[in-house]
Amino acid sequence: MVLRSMRRAIIFPVAILGFAALPSVAQQPAAGNKAVQITGLVGVKANASGNLTLENGSLQFATSGAKVSVPIHSVEDVITDNDSQRVFRGTLGTLTMFAPYGGGRFLSLFRSKTDTLTIQYRDTDGGLHGAIFTMPVGKADPFKKALVSQGAHTTIPVQDDSSGSAAKPDAAKEKKP
Amino acid sequence: MKRILNATTLAVLLLGAHAAPANLHAQAAPPPAKKASAIQVLMIQSDEIKLPAEFQISLYENLIQQLEKQGGFQHVYREGEHNADGVADLVVLHSTVRGFKKGSERARNVTTVAGKTSIDIHCQFTDKDGKSVLERDLNGKVQFFGGNLRATFDFAKKAAKLAHDNFAANSVS
Numbered sequence: 001m002v003l004r005s006m007r008r009a010i011i012f013p014v015a016i017l018g019f020a021a022l023p024s025v026a027q028q029p030a031a032g033n034k035a036v037q038i039t040g041l042v043g044v045k046a047n048a049s050g051n052l053t054l055e056n057g058s059l060q061f062a063t064s065g066a067k068v069s070v071p072i073h074s075v076e077d078v079i080t081d082n083d084s085q086r087v088f089r090g091t092l093g094t095l096t097m098f099a100p101y102g103g104g105r106f107l108s109l110f111r112s113k114t115d116t117l118t119i120q121y122r123d124t125d126g127g128l129h130g131a132i133f134t135m136p137v138g139k140a141d142p143f144k145k146a147l148v149s150q151g152a153h154t155t156i157p158v159q160d161d162s163s164g165s166a167a168k169p170d171a172a173k174e175k176k177p
Numbered sequence: 178m179k180r181i182l183n184a185t186t187l188a189v190l191l192l193g194a195h196a197a198p199a200n201l202h203a204q205a206a207p208p209p210a211k212k213a214s215a216i217q218v219l220m221i222q223s224d225e226i227k228l229p230a231e232f233q234i235s236l237y238e239n240l241i242q243q244l245e246k247q248g249g250f251q252h253v254y255r256e257g258e259h260n261a262d263g264v265a266d267l268v269v270l271h272s273t274v275r276g277f278k279k280g281s282e283r284a285r286n287v288t289t290v291a292g293k294t295s296i297d298i299h300c301q302f303t304d305k306d307g308k309s310v311l312e313r314d315l316n317g318k319v320q321f322f323g324g325n326l327r328a329t330f331d332f333a334k335k336a337a338k339l340a341h342d343n344f345a346a347n348s349v350s
Contacts, residue, residue, distance in 0.1 A: 038231070038326065039238045079230040085324065086282065108286035118230040127255035128220055130234030132326075 033139055035117070037061055040131030041068045052117075052133060054146055059119070061133075070121050070131075075152035077120040080140040084111040115140030119152075211310055213268040213344045216244060217254040217261045221298070223274040232296070235326045236272070236317075239333035247337045249345025268310065268344050271301040272336070275314065282324050293318060294325040300336055302344065311343055 035052040037044050043066050044050075050063035059070045087110040088096050097104040117133045117140045135143070145158050221228075221236045244253045254261040261267055276297035284292025295318040302311040317332025319325065 039235055039242075077230075081229055081231060083231075084283075086286075105287050108283060111283060116231050118234050120234065122257065123255075125258050125260055127258040128237075129255065130220075130237055132231045132234055 033135060033143055035061070035133040035135040035139075037063075038116075038132040038134060040119075040129060041070075042129070044068055052135070052143070054150060057150065059147065059152075070119075072147060072151045074123070075119055075121045075147065076128075077118075078144045078147050078152050078154045079118045079156060080144050081116045081118070082113060082137070082140075083116050083134070084113050085134070086110070087112050113137045117143060119147075211266075211268070211304070211344065212346050213266045214250065214346060215252040215254060215261065215264045215267050216250050216340060216344065217256070217258070217267055217269045218244065219256045219269060219271050221272045221274060223277075226274045226277050228274050228277050228296075229279070231326065232277070232329060235329040236296070236298070236332060239329050240270070240272070240336055243330075243333040243337035244340060247341045247345070249341045251346075265305070267305045268340070269303045269305070269307075270336070270340065271303065273299045273301075275299050279325060280319070285319070285321060289321065293320050294328045295319075296328050296332055298332055298336075300339065302340070311339075313339060315339065 033052040034049065036047060036049045039046050041061055044061065044063060048063045048066075050061050053060050053062070054072070057072050059072055059075065061068050086093055086108060088107050093108075096107045099107065114134045115137055117135060118130065119133075120128060120130050122128060141158075144154070148154055148158050218237065218240050221233050221240075223233060241253055241255065244250065252260070252264070254264075254267075274296065276295070278293070278295050280294035281292040295316060297314065297316050300311075300313050300315055301309055303309050315332055315335045317328040317330070317335065319327040319331065
């Protein structure tokens with residue numbers, strides 16, 4: 001009886017781990033700037049995932065249901081940072097909380113690193129907006145460089161590091177003064 | 178002699194008992210609220226405290242969202258919006274970060290009691306001329322569930338309620 005419940009306790013987290021890992025592995029090699037908009041863009045839901053691109057002098061974020069465009073010249077600040085998030089999040093993350101024998105707590109130890117990209121921009125009425133995106137590690141700094149080269153402003157100059165940010169240690173990441 | 182002393186003590190006690198609630202009432206009475214048809218939210222300032230950019234933006238955006246959700250104002254203007262210039266009864270919200278402690282979502286999930294994220298913000302409401310009409314210290318925190326940015330949502334809800342209760346045209350004050 002004890003053996004059976006122990007076996008169940010082990011199988012449950014492992015099954016969830018495998019189940020959740022499949023889509024994330026499948027998403028990784030995808031090209032472009034896959035990003036999640038945390039908040040800020042008008043007309044886009046919070047935590048919407050989509051594609052962040054620079055086209056025709058504007059920053060575009062396209063999800064399955066909406067496409068928002070921000071002129072690059074109106075971007076007043078671009079800041080990158082790094083963070084981490086739960087591997088099991090959303091509905092699945094909530095469900096793991098009910099896993100027996102502290103399985104949910106164990107699974108919450110698994111976290112993936114992300115880059116955050118924060119922008120401040122003005123709309124046509126002069127109103128100040130802010131938007132926060134998360135993207136895979138190493139994507140934010142090159143994107144910021146591209147934004148700044150096309151006319152966006154930043155309070156923190158872009159570091160000239162051709163090796164990219166993927167291999168950069170945490171301490172080398174820019175921090176707001 | 179004893180009777181006089183007793184009578185004096187009783188009179189003083191009665192006087193005190195009568196005066197105390199009136200005094201309390203005077204302290205608890207809210208200042209006359211100035212109703213406003215519109216509110217303008219300025220970007221959160223964090224000159225003294227080092228606040229990550231995503232927290233600053235999240236505070237600002239959540240504040241605007243919550244003010245719009247609460248209702249009571251005809252317009253919620255952002256910083257720099259030209260349309261706000263012509264509004265006579267505009268209230269401007271200045272927010273300054275006074276304290277910030279970035280916790281850990283992992284610690285919260287694993288231990289339940291540790292890893293709290295909290296932000297202390299001083300909110301100042303001014304009229305169009307910059308004269309302060311209300312000042313209050315508010316706090317945003319996330320103690321159990323959610324990411325660190327959820328503390329900004331907690332603050333935004335409190336600040337929006339404060340603004341609604343004191344300045345919104347259809348508030349119940």
